[in-house]
Amino acid sequence: MGRIIPRKAAARVEEALEDTRVVLINGARQSGKSTLVGQIGHDRGAEWHSLDRAATRQAAAYDPTEFVNSDAPMVIDEVQRVPELLLAIKETVDADPRPGRFLLTGSARLLGLRSVPDALPGRMETIELWPLSQGEIDDRPDGFVDALFDAGTDLHHTSDETRDGYIQRLTRGGFPEAASRTPRRRERFLDSYVADIINRDVIQLSEIERAPEMRTLTRILAARSGQLLVPGTLANELGLPRPTITRYLGLLEEVFLIRRIPAWSRNLSTRAIATPKVATVDSAVAANLLGLDSHRLRQPNSPLGPLLEGFAAMEIARQLTWSHQRADMYHYRTKDKVEVDIVLENRRGQVVAIDVKAASTVKAEDFRGLRHLAERLGHDLIVGAVLYIGQQTLPFGPRFRAIPISALWETPSPH
Known part of the structure; x- marks a missing residue:
């Protein structure tokens, strides 16, 4: 850069x-x-x-x-x-x-x-x-987490970012060496990066018997960004023992290629559903593993939604390392498949709930999971937000807002 x-x-x-x-x-x-x-x-x-x-x-x-x-x-x-x-x-x-x-x-x-x-x-x-946040790249405040906990529904953000702009950010990612390159050279860097992580760091941590299967696993995980992480299903797909898959997942997390997002429940001894979700730590790595450049992601049937959810989740994960709020990140999913993409809970039990949509408009039904969670939490839910690629913050009831995704890095912290 x-x-x-x-x-x-x-x-x-x-x-x-x-x-x-x-x-x-x-x-x-x-x-x-x-x-x-x-x-x-x-x-x-x-x-x-x-x-x-x-x-x-x-x-x-x-x-x-x-x-x-x-x-x-x-x-x-x-x-x-x-x-x-x-x-x-x-x-x-x-x-x-x-x-x-x-x-x-x-x-x-x-x-x-x-x-x-x-x-x-x-x-x-x-x-x-973590790799660079969007706020670090653009010299913006990166204060969304603190602002949402402090201001709640009083947070108002107007965005100039476009759908194409979000796609460019997603495929650029946050590794300094990658972000400064042309798209073609960035792809070469990311190919080498993943290969080096597996061949050098993973093997250094624990000798693995099937390096090609490990590379296949990283592509499968990228394709399942934002989905439940079920080792048994992955074991069946790859034809490997479940303990081997569990071990490989641990190694990929230890070298910061993936992050598991645990399930949330107010009762620490139980879970609405115990299965974590998976996200690739850097969005450019995920897109590159899937062979998706900005042109392909602009197409109507591209997997932009799951990748954008992972992108937003990892921007929040970065902020949690420096925010004043001591909060942890979860996802929420009931056995009836009512879902919330991101649940942030601070040490006082206060919750901010977030869904991510790759759409420029938001409808009332997009708040279904957030409203369900609000019924469970009562006043402990500060705000339920749908992050979307539109340009205005819009109210959908007393505690619910549609907020442009760029608020993640453009919102100043109140501290």
Whole structure:
């Protein structure tokens, strides 16, 4: 893009370094972790070590204790490559508990890996860094989550975005290297990206016996964006044992290719339906896996709706990493197939419910799932919103609004 894009996660990292001994930035490859820690580490006079470099990796593995023995702050990039470093870091920060000693990055959900010792409880804060949000790309406020919880139906947004504009954003995605390229070159980047993730990171996490089936699974999951994730059905389609599919799904989530969105229920011990939904973390990866460019997505029978739902859900997931509201994201579906695409619940039990439509007009029946959820929640539902590709915010009753999708990144936070 020809510029360093400020990341909204930077403020959280700086804040954590002020009172926490070890800070881990975890996220997908090519999401900008190294650039972010490079800037922060430079400002703090930190030593820099990248474990992507063979010589550095060998030195760290040979003597982890000596490797981390330094009075200066230290940045270690791709720390999951030498898991033994975590025990050495634990010993170091226990002996010298000053905050901000270590700033780490990882390209897998580090503490979920079998090879990584659970070494740093109470000593480390983990911050997830996702591919660029639309607000980061366009230098817009990205405050929709906070605004919706605070303002509810008082939120009014007018949009200039067009259907074609949303398609362009969806196929561009948020990886810095991809977003800056022409469409043809972006496709090449995304092909290589997925291949490298499977051949390099997934195999590093856990030796897999059937890499071609793993690649097929990623395409199937992209095609099922916004649908229920049923391992048994996937096992039947691929002709693989269900435990193998379950293991593969876990690996794809650990390397940030997919995200599972759990089912919501007010009763924590039960679920309206226990099955999670699946979304591809980056919309451009999903579209590319399906061979869909902007031209094909403009066609009347294209799968724009499910991809747009995944796009909106992942924009919200990014915002949840920096929003003032401490909220979790779910989906809702009853056994009678009444659905709500996205349910956000904060720690006080207040709920914002969202459906996503790839349409420029909204009808009363589009609020069916939202109204059903409102009957269950009573006053705990702040607002039920249908995000759509029209240009005006429209009321559909006291607690229901149709809101342009661009409000996700164009709405300022009230904080």
